[in-house]
Amino acid sequence: FGIDNTDFTVLAGLVLAVLLYVKRNSIKELLMADDGAITAVSTGNRDIAQVVTENNKNYLVLYASQTGTAEDYAKKFSKELVAKFNLNVMCADVENYDFESLNDVPVIVSIFISTYGEGDFPDGAVNFEDFICNADAGALSNLKYNMFGLGNSTYEFFNGAAKKAEKNLLAAGATRLGKLGEADDGAGTTDEDYMAWKDSILELLKDNLHLDEQEAKFTSQFQYSVLDEVSDAVALGEPSSHYLPSHELNRNADGIQLGPFDLSQPFIAPIVKSHELFASNDRNCIHSEFDLSGSNIKYSTGDHLAIWPSNAVEKVQQFLSIFNLDSETIFDLKPLDPTVKVPFPTPTTVGAAIKHYLQITGPVSRQMFSSLIQFAPNADIKDKLTLLSKDKDQFAVEITSKYFNIADALHYLSDGIKWDTVPVQFLLESIPHMTPRYYSISSSSLSEKQTVHVTSIVENFPNPELPNAAPVVGVTTNLLRNIQLAQNNVNIDDTNLPVHYDLNGPRNLFDNYKLPVHVRRSTFRLPSNPSTPVIMIGPGTGVAPFRGFIRERVAFMESQKKGGNNVSLGKHLLFYGSRDTDDFLYQEEWPEYAKKLDGSFEMVVAHSRLPNSKKVYVQDKLKDYENQVFEMINNGAFIYVCGDAKGMAKGVLNALIGILSRGKAISSEDAAELIKMLKTSGKYQEDVW
Ligand code: FAD
Structure with a gap:
């Protein structure tokens, strides 16, 4: 990293910022197009102050939610205001309103904001973010608000969206009542963080609004x-x-569903193939292939598939x-x-x-x-x-x-x-309503245009406190496993299935192995120049998008060869980790990819539970390959990390800080700053959960 490289990083950052701006605006157009319908259903009016006033509301709760958690807490909070203080509360998604009149809202506003990706606002909050981040000083001087952020401290920009909103609201002259609440999913304390914040805010509101508390009484909406x-x-x-x-509105004459398919209307996609990826049956990991033909849904390698489950x-x-x-x-x-x-x-x-x-x-x-x-x-x-x-x-x-x-x-x-x-x-x-679960797509849109592959580890473990009770299970992953067994005619009496599902769905809508899905765009993307070196770190199902990346490179190189073009591919180095060889995902595929990519692709494997061997994690392997990793980063490599947000992503970050600090003979703090710059310029990307 000489001065040239730093300049390049800054330049790349600017380019990325422009690209993000353009992308955001196109997302915005998309949302605006959808909004008309949503607003028509809810109020017919997008002016937030007018809606509050016309409906005689005396409290406003707003939420900006990506996966439904902020929405859940906003609704819980609203219900408690109604049940305890008999307030006439309006609880609204920021996506459905315009905020030019926010300063005229005549009531206190509670705002619940989730942080997504690199400190970003949820997709539906583009409008809200634009408004508060561009509000002039003093423009919100009448607004009294409090805020609860939903975040995860294992991410660098912990509660980044809530903090950004807070900074801009204060700069525009708004008055905050109480302290900013910060839920930390990384520490597993979201619920308790909420309870502590909520108790303090309710006390404050009681004083501020002179409210009489009654024994909580449920009032239906x-x-x-x-x-x-x-x-x-x-x-x-x-x-x-x-x-x-x-x-009948959304089908054509042949009964085929017509889109657009998104969070408000998923596509019912056939699972055309699925199989078990683990060799031993103690744990399960399912590979499922969803066919999107006829849906008009386009995906890009690195996107996420949202799957809508039902309960067992x-x-x-x-x-x-x-x-x-x-x-x-x-x-x-x-x-x-x-x-x-x-x-x-x-x-x-x-x-x-x-x-x-x-x-x-x-x-x-x-x-x-x-x-x-x-x-x-x-x-x-x-x-x-x-x-x-x-x-x-x-x-x-x-x-x-x-x-x-x-x-x-x-x-x-x-x-x-x-x-x-x-x-x-x-x-x-x-009870919170069912939300879809997201999966990093493990196929490539270049090699599988209409088919989306998903790699899901089945959530199923014995209850540690109550060994005789039913195991603790996840909804979607056990559904995918049920489908895999049925689809492959496995006699379920021979399996240790903890739960069972009605696979046919309502009015047989899901028969022959279908599930509702939609695609969510991500920013996890390969560099557009194939000669750029790439370092990928993805233990467990974290390898999912990297299978997509490598399939993408294979398809690209094959098409180039066919066209007689002589393109050289940069080094693609993948660090993968599994417990042992039984759970080594796609073990037979990787050598094929390496062959097809003429040695540009190399895989380094860490096993953490091989009998009679010491535990080795991807972080350890990074250190073993220190010189090569350093050289690749020095040569402009893009770094990708995918998988467990709690332990792995931090461990990998620290290993890379160590590698940069030793390689460049600089302090760890300076190395951490360099990595921050790589993140800002899009050369260090994380897809962690
Ligand atoms: P859920 O029903 O959501 O349950 C979640 C967990 O809670 C489970 O471990 C379950 O056992 C546990 N649980 C159930 N009941 C209780 C209880 N009463 N008390 C405490 N705990 C309980 N996963 C993958 O496998 N592959 C991927 O490629 C992948 N990509 C992802 C990408 C993104 C961007 C995100 C956000 C997540 C990704 N995930 C991926 C995780 C995935 O979205 C799901 O969270 C995961 O599969 C579990 O879903 P589920 O419906 O089976 O479990």
Whole structure:
């Protein structure tokens, strides 16, 4: 890195900034195009101050959410304001409003913002970000707000979006009430961070607004009505109302679905092939191939596939049973005011809502315990619930450490007594709704234009505190495993399947192995110049996008050879890690790629659990290859890291800081600064989760 290289880095940074700006604007156009429809459904008006005023709201909660977490917390917070203080709260996605009138909003505003990627705002917050970052000094002098950021301290730009919003709001003259809340998913404390922030803000609001606190009382945002019979307009779990038989708008004459397909309307994609990637059956990793033909969906190598799961039959039964619900009940929900949107297709049945639309597994929160106090089936249970909802440590010992989901926890508390005192409306409004899970695409859009490959490790482990209880399982990955077994005609009695699914889906929409999906653009991209050297670090399923990268290079070089072009490919060095040889992903494919790339591709493998061998991780291998890695970085290599955000990404960063510091004889701090510059210029990219 001489001066020339630094100049190049700065220049590359500028180029990247321009590209990002252009990309953002095209994303913005896309969102603006979508917005019309969304607004028409919710209020018909995008002017935030007008909507608040016209609907007589006395509190505004805004959220900017990427995967649904910020939305969940914003909704929980709004519900508590209603339940405890009887406030008339409007809770809104920033994507659906314009903010030129933000300074005229006559009420206090709470803002929930997730950070995504390199300290970025969520995709849907482009408009909001533009507005607050360009507001003049003093332009928001009437605004009183508080803010809760959702982030992950294992990323460099921890809560970057919330901090940026905060800086700009203050610069525009807004007044913050209370301290900025910062949830840290990296430390696993999001829920407790929220509870601490929320308690302090509620105290402050009580004083500021002279509120009287009442015992929390659930107030529904919807009119709930029970219907008699299933018609074509009743959703049975369809991911959006476009898939209902009564809705013909989005199909052509041949019955083929028409896009655009995105977060609001996924594509029902056939899984044309899937297979198990691990050799031993103690753990599972599934390779699935989704066919996007006819959808018009385009993906680029390095993008993510969002998969929309449904809950396992056992989990649905457990939930229905503890609340004593009738799965056949057909209901409709109508918003009681126009600022509220029903989060899933209605009318529907209780069974369909629980199977397809609600996130009924996963850890239960202390906040949920507080809201359930009002519905406890008897006084003893009420006391226990109250105690646990107030005692963070006891809650951790009795509930969280046992990996209880809501049904497990309530069964444990009531010793099996049914919770039929809990109204179904409360459950429909308080249980987070199902969100898609994201997967780094492991195919290349150059070699597989219509097919997207996904590599998913199946989440299934024994409950450490309760060895006789059911294992702790993930929703989507076990669904993919169920599909893989069925598709390959494996007799499931011969397997150790922990959960089972209805694979046919609502009205057989998912029959023959289909699932709802959409593609999410990422910025994880190979350098456009093929002669640029590339260092890839991806242990476990972190190797997924690198399989895509290498397939891309193979397809590119083959097409060049065919065209008679003599292109030279830069060195592509992949650091991969697995426990042993049983879980070595795509083991048979890599030598083929190396052959086809005439030695430009090399793979270095670290095994952490080989019998009679010492544990070796990708970080250790980086050090073993120190000279080569240093030389490649010096020659302008792009560095990519993918996989576990908690341990690996930090370990790799430290190893690279060490390599640069020794290679250039500079301090670790200076080496860390150099890596920051590489990040800014797009030459060090992370895709970690
Ligand atoms: P979920 O149902 O979401 O559960 C998550 C975890 O919680 C599981 O470990 C589960 O066992 C545990 N759990 C369940 N119940 C409880 C409870 N009551 N208490 C505590 N814990 C509980 N994954 C891959 O395998 N491959 C990839 O290529 C990949 N790429 C990704 C790319 C991005 C950008 C992101 C954000 C994530 C990526 N992931 C990838 C992770 C993936 O999105 C999912 O998070 C993962 O597969 C688990 O999904 P699931 O639905 O099976 O588990």
